[in-house]
Amino acid sequence: MENRKLCFASDYMKGAHPDILQRIVETNMMKTDGYGLDEISEAAREKIRKACRCKEACVEFLVGGTQTNAVVIDAFLRSYQGVIAAGTGHISVHEAGAIEASGHKVLTIPGHLGKLDADEVRRYVEDFYQDPNHEHMVMPGMVYISHPTEYGTLYNLEELKKLREVCDCYHMALYVDGARLAYALACPDNEITLPELAALCDAFYIGGTKCGALFGEAVVIPDPDRISGFFTIIKQHGALFAKGRLLGLQFDTLFTDGLYERIGVPAILAAQKIREALLKKGYRLCFESPTNQIFCIMENSRLEELQTKVEYGFWEKYDDEHTVIRFAADWGITPEETEALIDIL
């Protein structure tokens, strides 16, 4: 089956890396224990622990990003605590109140191209504890960031360490949403490796859905003693996947021979090419974004024609005559797709 027009709307629109499909086909009639208790899942866990250089980590596989955020945040927070996030964070805006549905407030701080500034977080928490009424307010119990962010930007190592310090200082957990983590790992600018994440975070997830898996995200909790009852919390959130091996084998494949760490490369290269082509053709980029997403300011008049030829993402209104649109390159992008887009632009 073929698509009628070019599609750069998002990075979860294709299926899975061929190696994953093959594993699914090969194991199809095998019978294994459910709920991730099978050997394939265990092997995948072990590979992830190794890649993170974190032997004791708790690794669990969930189905999707919003679900993962809701489960992890609920597992770490006490009922009276909330989670600090950028106002543009996925949990702040695009999860339909999933965090609040489990009773936790999202405490928003203005972000900078999707990133939280450690000093601003520190000030927020300091102000909180200095407020004589703070016991009438939601206690910040966690800091949520994404890497890459929703804007495709990256934290550098120094920034992440500073966030860690603030969290340590105020007994907050640090949680990284890695829905597009493969695109960070594949990016030359990226300083934050899996072992760094394991060393600096209380929890993070390795995104599969947007990074070559059919679906699935791998939660890593470097120190499992930080939480309790995680399996039951997963079940309570309706997030326990019956045929757990399906998740396990996807991550087992992604963590065989370092596939995950290089799977985003074609997308990064393609994005770079598209960015250069855009600039050459006189378009303006909205901001610097080194990963697989390209944010471009387009004249509205130009968009009408464009959308007959390519699907892109609406990002935001720029002014009355311009719109910011997003092109997302995915792990499976081909040179033909890239060229075809450049030709159209």
Add this chain to the structure above:
Amino acid sequence: MENRKLCFASDYMKGAHPDILQRIVETNMMKTDGYGLDEISEAAREKIRKACRCKEACVEFLVGGTQTNAVVIDAFLRSYQGVIAAGTGHISVHEAGAIEASGHKVLTIPGHLGKLDADEVRRYVEDFYQDPNHEHMVMPGMVYISHPTEYGTLYNLEELKKLREVCDCYHMALYVDGARLAYALACPDNEITLPELAALCDAFYIGGTKCGALFGEAVVIPDPDRISGFFTIIKQHGALFAKGRLLGLQFDTLFTDGLYERIGVPAILAAQKIREALLKKGYRLCFESPTNQIFCIMENSRLEELQTKVEYGFWEKYDDEHTVIRFAADWGITPEETEALIDIL
């Protein structure tokens, strides 16, 4: 890959029907809209509407059973309402409090081999409204049943109609958990077809995970005006599947040429054979169960040996010397598997 020992522990241990796998492989590099807004999902919806003879039905695809129950119950109930279920119902016991997690009490009534009796439900609700303190209590807003039940038993049409009447009388929604629905539809004793379900229920789900799909359940709400905001509720529960077409194509396959209605047949035939063999060998069945599950009373001494050769489900302690165990036959069972089990018994 092969299993070392026979495995009859449950019916979600294999992968998917080969036709489904083939569709997944064929469509892998296609790019489609996410979240079930793609054409494959829409085609699947249309096929399900036809199979249910219910043109206007809202059909949505979710990932798993507990998730589906939590989402549907939350969508139908107001914050002050609860859901009536058998004490042995899946939502009462085995969903880790997923229903309570969205604030709704499960109001349990003793079941009869997993079934609710309409007269007993009526009495419960009558007593509720006659209780002068009923406004201090959780109002029953829905009746939850499963078909087949957790005991593999079936409602007959008369029983379902009586439950409908009670629900009509007291403004309660009637919801059927069809996690194993294919095994009801394939059972000669079954009186309740898809069109009957659509005619008599406010909501039901067509189980995929245990019935030939890799994963997934199809929620059917015959009259969509009964609820509002369903898409957002799904998202809020972390239950919105990004690559929705994966769910769509599985149900599209299952509802092509009536596959779903016959996919359970091998399991029903095998279960019948196993039951006969058990009786012939002098074992006692714990109760009549006409679908794909077999509940057998075993001497504990016998179990020790048995478990080295076959995986079965623990059901409950019978007495100090006996245990009730469960064998589950699945859609993909082969005559060889059946024979091998019979030989062992």
Add this chain to the structure above:
Amino acid sequence: MENRKLCFASDYMKGAHPDILQRIVETNMMKTDGYGLDEISEAAREKIRKACRCKEACVEFLVGGTQTNAVVIDAFLRSYQGVIAAGTGHISVHEAGAIEASGHKVLTIPGHLGKLDADEVRRYVEDFYQDPNHEHMVMPGMVYISHPTEYGTLYNLEELKKLREVCDCYHMALYVDGARLAYALACPDNEITLPELAALCDAFYIGGTKCGALFGEAVVIPDPDRISGFFTIIKQHGALFAKGRLLGLQFDTLFTDGLYERIGVPAILAAQKIREALLKKGYRLCFESPTNQIFCIMENSRLEELQTKVEYGFWEKYDDEHTVIRFAADWGITPEETEALIDIL
């Protein structure tokens, strides 16, 4: 103002002990800090700690019983835990799902005249942990009992100690709802004093609303380190009372010169008298109940006349011709009220 007919419907129908009213009047135009941070509240806390012989106890004052149960249970449980209670427990039936509203399942066990049996609790929890699927189920994190129970019955010291042992064994908190605690303390049969409660429970509340206060309940948590964020949890439940001193001064009064421990005496004596009169007149008591509530089996024909003269509580249908009704004697009952009731019977 006078009541037109006798009123034995419940024990929260009058106002407050005159000493309390006087304190309210005296302090009316005083200005104090809010939220229980005032000196009167602190004095009351200190008196309660002394009465409980528990110097370190956290003592907080809340407004009503359902609120107190919801707050305390939420404070002790993790999100994946539930609370064990008798099926007839107040939290199981008459709190409109307040416990579930904060996400926690009430795990019911059949009670015996309102009481939980420690052996049955142990068996329930043992079965839970032995169930191979227990991680799919709600973990019991607390045992809730009431003393006196909803049936007016009392635990003896041995029974409470056995419950404590079970709780210790399975890391569950033990919580006693003392809505009517004064009527236990005033009862000659009672073995469980305030210091015993403090020694054996993780939390209990000393009921004010039904025991001589205008309103209010005093939560006692002998070891405050068992929980965290309690003040904020109270606020989050909408249970933080602005003019906290009003609660403080009521309990300060009730715990001055041992008033609380004797305030229930008139009710106990009156109830005893009424019971004797009922028996003498040939009525049957439904069960033994040594505190301030009397449960009597009445012919329905008799009730019609009776209800024109006295308000009583409906308890339950006994058979087609009889009903169990409840008379409740309160702390403020006068000999005249008692005599008037006896005359009518």
Add this chain to the structure above:
Amino acid sequence: MENRKLCFASDYMKGAHPDILQRIVETNMMKTDGYGLDEISEAAREKIRKACRCKEACVEFLVGGTQTNAVVIDAFLRSYQGVIAAGTGHISVHEAGAIEASGHKVLTIPGHLGKLDADEVRRYVEDFYQDPNHEHMVMPGMVYISHPTEYGTLYNLEELKKLREVCDCYHMALYVDGARLAYALACPDNEITLPELAALCDAFYIGGTKCGALFGEAVVIPDPDRISGFFTIIKQHGALFAKGRLLGLQFDTLFTDGLYERIGVPAILAAQKIREALLKKGYRLCFESPTNQIFCIMENSRLEELQTKVEYGFWEKYDDEHTVIRFAADWGITPEETEALIDIL
């Protein structure tokens, strides 16, 4: 009992209007039905309906403000909806996440001295519905404002009408938090009467705790058909007050001979006097605030001495050398208190 130093920290620090105390004393030994089903509560409801010129209104009495907000918002919203509020709104900051605890997100918009601007609300909601991803976001189902606001400011009639129009346009409920409503009604600048509130809002509450009652708030829902199950929702929130008549008699007193509409007058006059004195003495007011609260910019060095003589509220840091403090005048303020404060300043 006397206070050692002047106290202008808040307006809920004294007890109740003497007429209320007298009623409590007079009715103390009366026995009435609980939960607001008594005749006194009914009389109070009727008086409030008359004062609001709204015959059919549902009127219920609750204990405190946070509780009332949580109950009303939960009653109006569906599980997938949130409530729009100013970022400085009480529900946004100072209720410890009580709204989120029932699963609802507070959707904040920048306020202007505590007030929402109708055009900005309209833009927010328009943007929401124009966002192609809005079904992944929390739907705004209600607009929450306070009158007077947390800044002591007032909406004028035109502003309230414009908010009503926006709400009508987008099917949102309009809810007014009237914790300090008496101080609006007593203010010469105020344009919004009780009948206007009843005509323009879906719900509002008439504050008692800060306005002459010992405690209590009266919720008014002009069209009771807008919601269902309100009594049970109140109970579920732990907000059903057992001796309901205590709330009823307070509001019955406040709504006898128009007491409520004039009870705030002394506070308004005193605040005006204090403002004039402050200006005369060279202090700067932080902003215009026509009701009972005065917001004054003070040098930090001045504060040290001041706080030995008078309790005031900390509002916010102004700059490194100045702080904004709040003086609150209450319904029971005496000329002596006012003079004493002015002398100190």
